[in-house]
Amino acid sequence: MQEQLNFQIDHNIHLELTHHTHAEGLFRSVDENRDHISKFLSWVDHMKTVEDTRNYIKTCTQLFNEGKEVSFVIIYAGKIAGRVGLHHINNLDKNAAIGYWLTEEAIGKGIIINSCKKLINYGFDVLGLNRIEIKVATQNFKSQAVPEKLNFVKEGILRQAAIMNNDFLDLILYSALKKEWVNK
Numbered sequence: 001m002q003e004q005l006n007f008q009i010d011h012n013i014h015l016e017l018t019h020h021t022h023a024e025g026l027f028r029s030v031d032e033n034r035d036h037i038s039k040f041l042s043w044v045d046h047m048k049t050v051e052d053t054r055n056y057i058k059t060c061t062q063l064f065n066e067g068k069e070v071s072f073v074i075i076y077a078g079k080i081a082g083r084v085g086l087h088h089i090n091n092l093d094k095n096a097a098i099g100y101w102l103t104e105e106a107i108g109k110g111i112i113i114n115s116c117k118k119l120i121n122y123g124f125d126v127l128g129l130n131r132i133e134i135k136v137a138t139q140n141f142k143s144q145a146v147p148e149k150l151n152f153v154k155e156g157i158l159r160q161a162a163i164m165n166n167d168f169l170d171l172i173l174y175s176a177l178k179k180e181w182v183n184k
Contacts, residue, residue, distance in 0.1 A: 005070070007122075009114045015072035015084065018060045022073045025080040027053040029103050036104040040140045042164055060085075067091060070122075074102070074115055081106035084115045086123050086132070095131040096123055100146070112146055120150070124178045131178075135171040137162065147174035151182065 005017040016022070027050045030037065037044055047053055063069035071085025082102035089096040098119060100112050123129040134147040138157065147154075152174035160168035 007072070007118050009111075009118055012077050013111055013114060014075050015115055015118065016075060017064070018057055018071045018073055018083070018085070020054060020057050020061070022080065023054045023057055024050055026057070026073060026083075029080045029082070033103045037101050040137045040143065040164060040169075041101060042162070070127075071099075072115070072119070074106075074111060076106050076109070076111055081111060084112065084119055086119060086127070086129075089127070089129075093131075094129050095133065096127075096129055097133040097135065100143075107142065113149055116146060116150060120176065120181060124181055129178065132176050134174045135161070136174070137164075138170045138172055144172060147176075150176065151180075152176045153180070 007015040009015065018026075027047065030044060030047050030053070034044060043056075047056065060069065060071050064071070068089050069085060069087050070089070071083060071087070073080055074082040074084055076082075080103075082100065084098065084100040086096040087099050098116060100116065102112055120132055123132050134150075134152060135158065136143045136147065153176070155173045155175055158171040158173055161171040162169045
């Protein structure tokens with residue numbers, strides 16, 4: 001079943017459920033964009049080898065099987081260009097959080113916006129979620145554009161809610177409710 005959960009976004013973009021076959025390509029995308037994506041994502045420092053990536057994917061698979069996460073590799077023009085997923089799925093309270101990253105060359109092509117739209121629809125319509133959140137560092141202006149373009153509500157600032165390079169970062173909390181979602 002796991003290999004069948006894929007989404008075609010357009011002729012250049014499709015999402016594939018994170019799978020062990022992605023390990024080498026995913027590691028290569030991270031490694032070639034290490035400086036770019038490590039500015040706001042602390043896990044990048046832990047991805048030093050393909051084996052580290054394989055272990056990470058095993059965790060993703062386990063979380064998927066437990067119903068706690070559904071995460072995808074983003075394929076753009078036949079190449080791994082990033083990831084997007086619903087994380088911290090809480091079936092009791094019907095909420096989850098979206099996380100995403102892109103390689104530097106893939107930015108500005110509408111990839112994340114369109115991938116998030118598909119994922120949000122999946123979360124609301126298939127998983128039965130009522131609330132989806134996106135948290136973004138206050139310094140990460142490019143990433144803030146995503147929830148704003150998706151018409152998420154800016155709820156406030158989570159003070160010192162993340163740590164990056166031994167510094168605490170403030171995060172902006174955005175959310176969308178199923179009844180508000182108009183970007184289908």
